[in-house]
Amino acid sequence: MIHVENLTKYYGDYPAVRGISFDVAKGQIVGFLGPNGAGKSTTMRILSGFLTASSGKATIDGQDVFWRPIEARRRIGYMPESCPLYLEMRVEEYLRFRAGLKDVPHRKQRSRIDYVAERCHIADVRRQLIGTLSKGYRQRVGLADALLADPPVLILDEPTAGLDPTQIRETRNLIRELGQQHTILLSTHILPEVEATCDSMILIYQGQVAAMGTLGGVRQQYGNRTLEEIFVRITGAER
Numbered sequence: 001m002i003h004v005e006n007l008t009k010y011y012g013d014y015p016a017v018r019g020i021s022f023d024v025a026k027g028q029i030v031g032f033l034g035p036n037g038a039g040k041s042t043t044m045r046i047l048s049g050f051l052t053a054s055s056g057k058a059t060i061d062g063q064d065v066f067w068r069p070i071e072a073r074r075r076i077g078y079m080p081e082s083c084p085l086y087l088e089m090r091v092e093e094y095l096r097f098r099a100g101l102k103d104v105p106h107r108k109q110r111s112r113i114d115y116v117a118e119r120c121h122i123a124d125v126r127r128q129l130i131g132t133l134s135k136g137y138r139q140r141v142g143l144a145d146a147l148l149a150d151p152p153v154l155i156l157d158e159p160t161a162g163l164d165p166t167q168i169r170e171t172r173n174l175i176r177e178l179g180q181q182h183t184i185l186l187s188t189h190i191l192p193e194v195e196a197t198c199d200s201m202i203l204i205y206q207g208q209v210a211a212m213g214t215l216g217g218v219r220q221q222y223g224n225r226t227l228e229e230i231f232v233r234i235t236g237a238e239r
Ligand SMILES: Nc1ncnc2c1ncn2[C@@H]1O[C@H](COP(=O)(O)OP(=O)(O)OP(=O)(O)O)[C@@H](O)[C@H]1O
Pocket: 011, 014, 016, 034, 035, 036, 037, 038, 039, 040, 041, 042, 043
Protein backbone atom coordinates (compact mmCIF):
# COMPACT_ATOMS: atom_id res chain seq x y z
CA MET A 1 0.00 0.00 0.00
CA ILE A 2 2.95 2.34 0.71
CA HIS A 3 6.10 1.79 -1.35
CA VAL A 4 9.21 3.91 -0.81
CA GLU A 5 12.35 3.40 -2.87
CA ASN A 6 15.67 5.12 -2.37
CA LEU A 7 14.04 8.34 -1.18
CA THR A 8 16.44 11.22 -0.57
CA LYS A 9 15.78 14.76 0.58
CA TYR A 10 18.33 17.55 0.82
CA TYR A 11 17.63 20.80 2.65
CA GLY A 12 20.29 22.90 0.95
CA ASP A 13 23.45 20.82 1.41
CA TYR A 14 22.04 18.80 4.29
CA PRO A 15 20.76 15.29 3.50
CA ALA A 16 17.86 14.89 5.97
CA VAL A 17 16.70 11.65 4.27
CA ARG A 18 19.33 9.45 2.65
CA GLY A 19 18.12 6.68 0.37
CA ILE A 20 15.25 5.31 2.46
CA SER A 21 13.37 2.26 1.13
CA PHE A 22 10.48 0.40 2.75
CA ASP A 23 7.07 -1.13 2.06
CA VAL A 24 3.93 -1.11 4.16
CA ALA A 25 1.39 -3.82 3.36
CA LYS A 26 -2.35 -3.19 3.34
CA GLY A 27 -3.95 -3.28 6.77
CA GLN A 28 -0.70 -2.88 8.72
CA ILE A 29 -0.10 -0.40 11.53
CA VAL A 30 3.56 0.53 11.31
CA GLY A 31 5.48 2.48 13.96
CA PHE A 32 7.84 5.00 12.38
CA LEU A 33 10.55 5.59 14.98
CA GLY A 34 13.72 7.54 15.38
CA PRO A 35 15.40 10.19 17.51
CA ASN A 36 14.72 13.91 17.00
CA GLY A 37 15.91 15.03 13.60
CA ALA A 38 16.12 11.49 12.16
CA GLY A 39 13.99 12.42 9.14
CA LYS A 40 10.58 11.02 10.07
CA SER A 41 8.51 14.16 9.51
CA THR A 42 10.40 14.90 6.29
CA THR A 43 9.55 11.42 4.96
CA MET A 44 5.91 11.74 6.03
CA ARG A 45 5.60 15.16 4.41
CA ILE A 46 7.01 13.80 1.16
CA LEU A 47 4.57 10.88 1.20
CA SER A 48 1.70 13.28 1.87
CA GLY A 49 2.66 15.59 -0.98
CA PHE A 50 3.66 18.58 1.17
CA LEU A 51 7.34 18.39 0.22
CA THR A 52 9.13 17.21 -2.88
CA ALA A 53 11.97 14.71 -2.61
CA SER A 54 15.39 15.37 -4.11
CA SER A 55 15.36 11.87 -5.64
CA GLY A 56 13.80 8.44 -5.28
CA LYS A 57 10.31 7.07 -5.67
CA ALA A 58 7.21 6.71 -3.52
CA THR A 59 3.78 5.32 -4.32
CA ILE A 60 0.56 5.18 -2.33
CA ASP A 61 -1.80 2.42 -3.38
CA GLY A 62 0.05 2.29 -6.70
CA GLN A 63 -0.12 6.08 -7.32
CA ASP A 64 3.23 7.82 -7.67
CA VAL A 65 3.38 10.77 -5.25
CA PHE A 66 5.53 12.80 -7.67
CA TRP A 67 3.90 11.94 -11.00
CA ARG A 68 0.28 11.49 -9.86
CA PRO A 69 0.22 13.77 -6.79
CA ILE A 70 -3.53 14.39 -6.74
CA GLU A 71 -4.44 10.70 -7.02
CA ALA A 72 -1.84 9.81 -4.38
CA ARG A 73 -3.02 12.53 -2.03
CA ARG A 74 -6.63 11.40 -2.31
CA ARG A 75 -5.57 8.08 -0.82
CA ILE A 76 -3.96 9.63 2.26
CA GLY A 77 -5.25 11.16 5.44
CA TYR A 78 -2.34 13.12 6.93
CA MET A 79 -2.23 14.41 10.46
CA PRO A 80 0.81 16.68 10.85
CA GLU A 81 2.76 16.93 14.09
CA SER A 82 1.05 20.11 15.22
CA CYS A 83 -2.30 20.23 13.47
CA PRO A 84 -2.66 23.58 11.75
CA LEU A 85 -6.30 24.19 12.63
CA TYR A 86 -8.24 27.42 12.13
CA LEU A 87 -8.75 28.50 15.72
CA GLU A 88 -11.55 30.96 14.95
CA MET A 89 -13.70 28.30 13.25
CA ARG A 90 -16.17 26.03 14.98
CA VAL A 91 -15.35 22.32 14.77
CA GLU A 92 -18.25 21.48 12.48
CA GLU A 93 -17.59 24.49 10.27
CA TYR A 94 -13.93 23.47 9.96
CA LEU A 95 -14.77 19.88 9.04
CA ARG A 96 -17.26 21.05 6.44
CA PHE A 97 -14.65 23.38 4.97
CA ARG A 98 -12.09 20.56 4.86
CA ALA A 99 -14.61 18.11 3.38
CA GLY A 100 -15.17 20.61 0.57
CA LEU A 101 -11.42 20.92 -0.05
CA LYS A 102 -11.13 17.15 -0.14
CA ASP A 103 -13.91 16.86 -2.73
CA VAL A 104 -16.22 14.87 -0.46
CA PRO A 105 -19.50 15.06 -2.46
CA HIS A 106 -21.84 17.66 -1.00
CA ARG A 107 -24.64 15.16 -0.33
CA LYS A 108 -22.26 12.93 1.63
CA GLN A 109 -20.63 15.64 3.73
CA ARG A 110 -23.11 15.59 6.58
CA SER A 111 -22.96 11.82 7.05
CA ARG A 112 -19.14 11.80 6.83
CA ILE A 113 -18.87 14.60 9.39
CA ASP A 114 -21.32 12.75 11.68
CA TYR A 115 -19.28 9.58 11.28
CA VAL A 116 -15.82 11.09 11.95
CA ALA A 117 -17.14 13.18 14.84
CA GLU A 118 -18.57 10.06 16.44
CA ARG A 119 -15.50 7.98 15.68
CA CYS A 120 -13.04 10.55 17.05
CA HIS A 121 -15.19 11.38 20.08
CA ILE A 122 -15.70 15.04 19.25
CA ALA A 123 -19.48 14.98 18.82
CA ASP A 124 -19.90 16.95 22.08
CA VAL A 125 -17.71 19.86 20.88
CA ARG A 126 -19.00 20.23 17.32
CA ARG A 127 -20.29 23.73 17.93
CA GLN A 128 -17.27 24.89 19.92
CA LEU A 129 -14.60 27.26 18.58
CA ILE A 130 -11.42 25.29 17.89
CA GLY A 131 -9.41 27.95 19.74
CA THR A 132 -11.23 27.06 22.97
CA LEU A 133 -10.52 23.31 22.77
CA SER A 134 -7.94 21.46 24.85
CA LYS A 135 -4.90 20.01 23.10
CA GLY A 136 -6.40 16.52 23.25
CA TYR A 137 -9.58 17.65 21.52
CA ARG A 138 -7.61 19.54 18.90
CA GLN A 139 -5.66 16.37 18.11
CA ARG A 140 -8.93 14.53 17.70
CA VAL A 141 -10.20 17.20 15.33
CA GLY A 142 -6.97 16.70 13.35
CA LEU A 143 -7.61 12.97 13.23
CA ALA A 144 -11.26 13.53 12.22
CA ASP A 145 -9.99 15.75 9.41
CA ALA A 146 -7.57 13.02 8.26
CA LEU A 147 -10.46 10.53 8.15
CA LEU A 148 -12.98 12.76 6.36
CA ALA A 149 -12.52 11.45 2.83
CA ASP A 150 -12.18 7.85 4.06
CA PRO A 151 -8.64 7.39 2.70
CA PRO A 152 -7.13 3.89 2.70
CA VAL A 153 -3.87 5.21 4.22
CA LEU A 154 -3.43 7.30 7.36
CA ILE A 155 -0.13 9.04 8.06
CA LEU A 156 -0.05 10.25 11.64
CA ASP A 157 2.87 12.33 12.90
CA GLU A 158 3.12 12.01 16.70
CA PRO A 159 -0.63 11.83 17.27
CA THR A 160 -0.29 11.51 21.05
CA ALA A 161 2.34 14.22 21.62
CA GLY A 162 1.34 16.50 24.47
CA LEU A 163 -1.71 14.50 25.55
CA ASP A 164 -2.46 13.42 29.10
CA PRO A 165 -2.41 9.69 29.96
CA THR A 166 -6.17 9.25 29.57
CA GLN A 167 -6.18 11.00 26.21
CA ILE A 168 -3.16 8.92 25.13
CA ARG A 169 -4.99 5.74 25.98
CA GLU A 170 -8.13 6.87 24.13
CA THR A 171 -6.12 7.90 21.06
CA ARG A 172 -4.24 4.59 21.04
CA ASN A 173 -7.49 2.65 21.23
CA LEU A 174 -8.88 4.74 18.40
CA ILE A 175 -5.80 4.12 16.24
CA ARG A 176 -6.08 0.39 16.88
CA GLU A 177 -9.74 0.53 15.82
CA LEU A 178 -8.86 2.53 12.72
CA GLY A 179 -6.21 -0.06 11.87
CA GLN A 180 -9.01 -2.48 11.03
CA GLN A 181 -9.97 -0.38 8.02
CA HIS A 182 -6.89 1.68 7.19
CA THR A 183 -3.19 1.15 6.62
CA ILE A 184 -1.41 3.36 9.15
CA LEU A 185 2.08 4.85 9.33
CA LEU A 186 2.46 6.31 12.80
CA SER A 187 5.42 8.28 14.08
CA THR A 188 5.98 8.44 17.80
CA HIS A 189 8.69 8.73 20.44
CA ILE A 190 6.73 6.59 22.86
CA LEU A 191 8.00 3.05 22.49
CA PRO A 192 5.33 1.34 24.63
CA GLU A 193 2.86 2.97 22.25
CA VAL A 194 4.45 1.07 19.38
CA GLU A 195 4.33 -2.16 21.38
CA ALA A 196 0.67 -1.52 22.21
CA THR A 197 -0.48 -0.42 18.78
CA CYS A 198 1.75 -1.50 15.91
CA ASP A 199 2.27 -4.71 13.94
CA SER A 200 5.70 -3.70 12.72
CA MET A 201 8.24 -0.89 12.92
CA ILE A 202 10.71 1.11 10.90
CA LEU A 203 13.52 2.77 12.84
CA ILE A 204 15.12 5.75 11.12
CA TYR A 205 18.50 7.05 12.25
CA GLN A 206 20.41 9.88 10.56
CA GLY A 207 18.12 9.76 7.56
CA GLN A 208 18.51 6.03 6.94
CA VAL A 209 16.57 2.89 7.83
CA ALA A 210 18.43 1.33 10.77
CA ALA A 211 15.98 -1.49 11.62
CA MET A 212 12.76 -2.71 10.11
CA GLY A 213 10.35 -5.62 10.46
CA THR A 214 7.69 -7.07 12.68
CA LEU A 215 8.12 -6.15 16.35
CA GLY A 216 8.84 -9.79 17.18
CA GLY A 217 11.27 -10.12 14.28
CA VAL A 218 13.29 -7.02 15.20
CA ARG A 219 13.38 -8.01 18.87
CA GLN A 220 14.59 -11.46 17.95
CA GLN A 221 17.27 -10.01 15.70
CA TYR A 222 18.56 -8.04 18.72
CA GLY A 223 18.61 -10.91 21.21
CA ASN A 224 15.05 -10.36 22.45
CA ARG A 225 15.87 -7.00 23.95
CA THR A 226 13.09 -4.49 24.61
CA LEU A 227 12.31 -1.90 21.96
CA GLU A 228 13.75 0.75 24.24
CA GLU A 229 17.05 -1.12 24.53
CA ILE A 230 17.17 -1.64 20.77
CA PHE A 231 16.41 2.05 20.16
CA VAL A 232 19.18 3.16 22.52
CA ARG A 233 21.64 0.65 21.11
CA ILE A 234 21.07 1.75 17.50
CA THR A 235 20.83 5.48 18.03
CA GLY A 236 23.58 5.60 20.64
CA ALA A 237 21.45 7.87 22.79
CA GLU A 238 23.05 6.34 25.90
CA ARG A 239 26.59 5.01 26.05
N1 LIG B 1 12.75 23.19 6.29
C1 LIG B 1 13.93 22.72 6.72
N2 LIG B 1 15.08 23.34 6.39
C2 LIG B 1 16.28 22.87 6.80
N3 LIG B 1 16.44 21.78 7.57
C3 LIG B 1 15.33 21.12 7.94
C4 LIG B 1 14.03 21.56 7.55
N4 LIG B 1 13.11 20.71 8.08
C5 LIG B 1 13.83 19.77 8.77
N5 LIG B 1 15.15 20.03 8.69
C6 LIG B 1 16.23 19.20 9.28
O1 LIG B 1 16.16 17.91 8.71
C7 LIG B 1 16.42 16.92 9.71
C8 LIG B 1 15.24 15.96 9.79
O2 LIG B 1 14.11 16.67 10.33
P1 LIG B 1 12.71 15.96 10.58
O3 LIG B 1 11.77 17.02 11.08
O4 LIG B 1 12.34 15.20 9.38
O5 LIG B 1 13.07 14.94 11.75
P2 LIG B 1 12.13 14.08 12.70
O6 LIG B 1 12.69 12.71 12.69
O7 LIG B 1 10.71 14.24 12.30
O8 LIG B 1 12.38 14.76 14.11
P3 LIG B 1 11.38 15.00 15.37
O9 LIG B 1 11.26 13.67 16.02
O10 LIG B 1 12.16 15.98 16.19
O11 LIG B 1 10.09 15.54 14.84
C9 LIG B 1 16.69 17.69 11.00
O12 LIG B 1 18.08 17.81 11.15
C10 LIG B 1 16.05 19.03 10.76
O13 LIG B 1 16.71 20.04 11.49
